[in-house]
Amino acid sequence: MSAQTPHAPHAPQVPQVPQVPPARASRALVAGVPMLWLSVFFLIPLVIVLKISLSEARLAMPPYTPLVEWVRGQGASLHAHLDNYRLLFSDPLYADSLLYSLRVAAGSTVCCLLLGYPMALAIARAVPERRHLLLMAIILPFWTSFLLRVYAWIGLLQDDGVINHVLLALHLTHRPLRMVNTTFAVYLGIVYSYLPFMVLPLYANLEKHDAALLEAAADLGARPWQRFRRITLPLSVPGIIAGVLLVFIPAVGEFVIPSLLGPASQLMIGRVISTEFFENRDWPVASALALLLLALLLAPILILQRYRGRELSA
Amino acid sequence: MRQGVQRLPRASGLLAGALALGLAFLYLPIVSLVVFSFNASRLVTVWDAAHSPTLRWYVELLHNAQILQAARLSVLIASMNACGAVVLGTFAGFALTRLGGFRGRALLAALTTAPLVMPEIITGLSLLLLFIALQQLLGWPARRDATTITLAHISFSVSYVAIIVQARLAGFDRSLEEAALDLGATPVRVFRRITLPLIAPALLSGWLLSFTLSWDDVVISQFVAGPGSSTLPMVIFSKVRLGVSPDVNALATLLITLVAAGVIGSTLWLQRRDRRRIRELQQAQAQGA
Numbered sequence: 001m002s003a004q005t006p007h008a009p010h011a012p013q014v015p016q017v018p019q020v021p022p023a024r025a026s027r028a029l030v031a032g033v034p035m036l037w038l039s040v041f042f043l044i045p046l047v048i049v050l051k052i053s054l055s056e057a058r059l060a061m062p063p064y065t066p067l068v069e070w071v072r073g074q075g076a077s078l079h080a081h082l083d084n085y086r087l088l089f090s091d092p093l094y095a096d097s098l099l100y101s102l103r104v105a106a107g108s109t110v111c112c113l114l115l116g117y118p119m120a121l122a123i124a125r126a127v128p129e130r131r132h133l134l135l136m137a138i139i140l141p142f143w144t145s146f147l148l149r150v151y152a153w154i155g156l157l158q159d160d161g162v163i164n165h166v167l168l169a170l171h172l173t174h175r176p177l178r179m180v181n182t183t184f185a186v187y188l189g190i191v192y193s194y195l196p197f198m199v200l201p202l203y204a205n206l207e208k209h210d211a212a213l214l215e216a217a218a219d220l221g222a223r224p225w226q227r228f229r230r231i232t233l234p235l236s237v238p239g240i241i242a243g244v245l246l247v248f249i250p251a252v253g254e255f256v257i258p259s260l261l262g263p264a265s266q267l268m269i270g271r272v273i274s275t276e277f278f279e280n281r282d283w284p285v286a287s288a289l290a291l292l293l294l295a296l297l298l299a300p301i302l303i304l305q306r307y308r309g310r311e312l313s314a
Numbered sequence: 315m316r317q318g319v320q321r322l323p324r325a326s327g328l329l330a331g332a333l334a335l336g337l338a339f340l341y342l343p344i345v346s347l348v349v350f351s352f353n354a355s356r357l358v359t360v361w362d363a364a365h366s367p368t369l370r371w372y373v374e375l376l377h378n379a380q381i382l383q384a385a386r387l388s389v390l391i392a393s394m395n396a397c398g399a400v401v402l403g404t405f406a407g408f409a410l411t412r413l414g415g416f417r418g419r420a421l422l423a424a425l426t427t428a429p430l431v432m433p434e435i436i437t438g439l440s441l442l443l444l445f446i447a448l449q450q451l452l453g454w455p456a457r458r459d460a461t462t463i464t465l466a467h468i469s470f471s472v473s474y475v476a477i478i479v480q481a482r483l484a485g486f487d488r489s490l491e492e493a494a495l496d497l498g499a500t501p502v503r504v505f506r507r508i509t510l511p512l513i514a515p516a517l518l519s520g521w522l523l524s525f526t527l528s529w530d531d532v533v534i535s536q537f538v539a540g541p542g543s544s545t546l547p548m549v550i551f552s553k554v555r556l557g558v559s560p561d562v563n564a565l566a567t568l569l570i571t572l573v574a575a576g577v578i579g580s581t582l583w584l585q586r587r588d589r590r591r592i593r594e595l596q597q598a599q600a601q602g603a
Contacts, residue, residue: 062446145573273435274435
C-alpha cells in the first residue's frame with residue numbers, strides 16, 4: 001500500500017498498467033515522517049536532558065553552563081561535570097524520595113493485583129454476552145478525567161468527609177481519622193487510578209484459557225482451589241507480568257496523585273524533580289534526577305517492551 | 315483453539331462479589347462527585363438538606379470566565395492534537411506493518427513504543443528543555459503557548475494511534491486490496507475505497523483516545539505551557555490544590571456525562587457498523603453461492 005493521500009484526484013477510468021510495489025519515495029515518506037517527528041520530539045529532548053545533567057547550574061538564562069565552549073584560537077573545550085550525579089548519591093533527600101517512590105509504587109501494584117485479579121477472572125468467567133458490558137464498566141472511568149477522579153477522593157477522605165461521617169455514624173471511630181495528605185491516601189489514589197491497567201491485560205490473558213484443561217482437572221478430582229493454583233494461575237503469569245509493569249512504571253513517577261492526596265513532608269520523586277526545576281531553578285540537578293529515574297525504570301520498561309512485541313507478533 | 319461447546323467454568327459467588335466490590339470502588343468517587351455538585355453548601359462534603367438540591371454551582375460555573383476560556387483552549391488543543399496524532403500515527407502504523415524490513419525499522423519501532431512507558435514528568439521536562447533550546451538556536455518558538463502544548467501532546471499521542479492502527483492492519487485481509495489492484499484500481503483508489511473504510515474504526519478510536527489524553531493531561535502541559543495559556547486541567551489542578559470547591563464538582567459532572575454519552579454512543583455505533591458489515595458479507599456470499 002502506498003501512502004498517497006486519500007484526497008488525490010480521481011484516477012481516470014482506463015485500464016491501468018500493472019501496479020508496481022510502493023514507490024521508493026512514498027515508502028520513504030511513510031516511514032520518514034513519523035521517524036523525523038519522534039526523533040525531534042522524543043529522542044533529541046532526552047539528549048538535551050543528558051547534556052544539561054552534565055553541566056553546572058548558574059544564575060543566568062539558561063541557568064546552566066554550556067557543555068562545549070568554543071574558544072577562539074583554541075577550538076572546542078568540553079566542560080562535563082558529574083557533580084550533579086554525585087550530589088544525588090550524597091544527599092539523602094534524593095535517595096529517600098526515590099526509595100519512598102519505589103516502595104509506594106510496589107505496594108500499590110501488589111494491592112492492584114490482589115484486587116484486579118479476581119475482577120478480571122470474574123469477567124472472563126461471566127456469560128459471554130455480559131463480558132462486553134463489564135469490560136466497558138472497567139474502561140469507562142479511564143475515559144473520564146483522571147484529575148477529577150483523584151480530586152473526588154479529597155472530598156471522600158477529608159476529616160469531615162463522607163467516609164469519616166460513615167465511620168462516626170457506625171461508631172467505628174470516635175474521632176475523624178486523618179486520611180487525606182497521608183501515604184495511605186497515595187496508595188489508595190494509585191490503586192484507584194491504575195486498577196483498569198491491571199484488570200485489562202489480566203482479562204485478555206484469562207479469557208483465552210482452554211476450558212478443557214480445567215474440565216479435565218475437575219474430572220480427575222481436583223478441587224476448585226487446586227485447579228486455580230495448578231492451572232489458571234501458572235497460565236496467567238504473562239498477564240500478571242504485563243499488568244504489574246503497566247501499573248508499576250507510571251506509579252513510580254506519579255506526580256498528580258501525591259500532590260493532591262500525599263503528605264507534604266514526604267515527596268515522591270516526580271515532585272522532587274518538579275521542585276528542583278521550577279522552585280530551585282536547578283535545571284542540571286532536575287535533569288540528572290530525571291535520568292536516574294529513567295535508569296531505574298529501564299529494566300521494567302524493556303521487559304514490558306519485549307512482552308508487548310511478543311503480543312503484537314502473536 | 316478453544317472449542318465452541320466448552321465454556322470456561324462460571325464465576326463463583328466469591329468472584330462475583332469481588333467484581334461487584336471492585337466496580338463499587340471504581341464508581342463510588344464518581345457518584346460522590348455528581349451528588350455533591352447539587353449540594354448547596356460550600357463545604358463540599360456536608361449535605362445541606364435545607365437548600366439542596368440546587369443548580370447554584372452550575373450557574374456559577376457558566377459565569378466563570380477563567381474556566382470557560384481554559385475549556386475552549388483545551389478543546390482546541392485536544393482537537394489539533396488528535397488530528398495531528400492520527401495522521402502521524404497512521405503513517406507510523408503503516409510503516410511498521412506494511413513496509414517489511416527497511417533500514418531504521420527497529421529504531422522506528424522503539425521510538426513509537428517508548429513514549430507509552432516514559433514517565434510523564436520526564437517527557438514534560440525534556441520537551442520544555444527542547445523548546446528552550448530551539449528558541450535559543452532558531453528563535454522559534456518565540457513563546458510557549460497553545461502551539462507548544464499541542465506539539466508536546468502530539469509527540470506522545472502518536473504512539474497510541476500507531477499501536478491501534480498497527481493492531482488493525484495486522485488482523486487485516488490483504489486479499490481485498492490485492493483483488494482491487496488486480497481489477498485495475500489505482501493505489502489511491504484502493505486506499506480510499508478499501509483500506510480507509512477498513513481501518514476507519516481504528517482511526518476513530520485513535521482520534522478519541524488522543525483527544526482524551528490531551529484533554530486530561532496536566533503534568534506535561536504544566537511544563538510546556540507559558541503564561542496565559544492555561545488548559546482546563548491546569549486550572550482545575552491549581553484550584554483543587556487549595557482544597558475542594560463545589561464548582562469543580564459541577565464541572566466534573568458535566569464532563570462525566572459528556573464522556574459517558576460519547577463513549578457509549580461510539581461503542582454502539584461501531585457495534586452496529588460491524589453487524590451491518592457481517593450481514594452484507596453473508597448476503598454477498600449467499601448471492602455468490
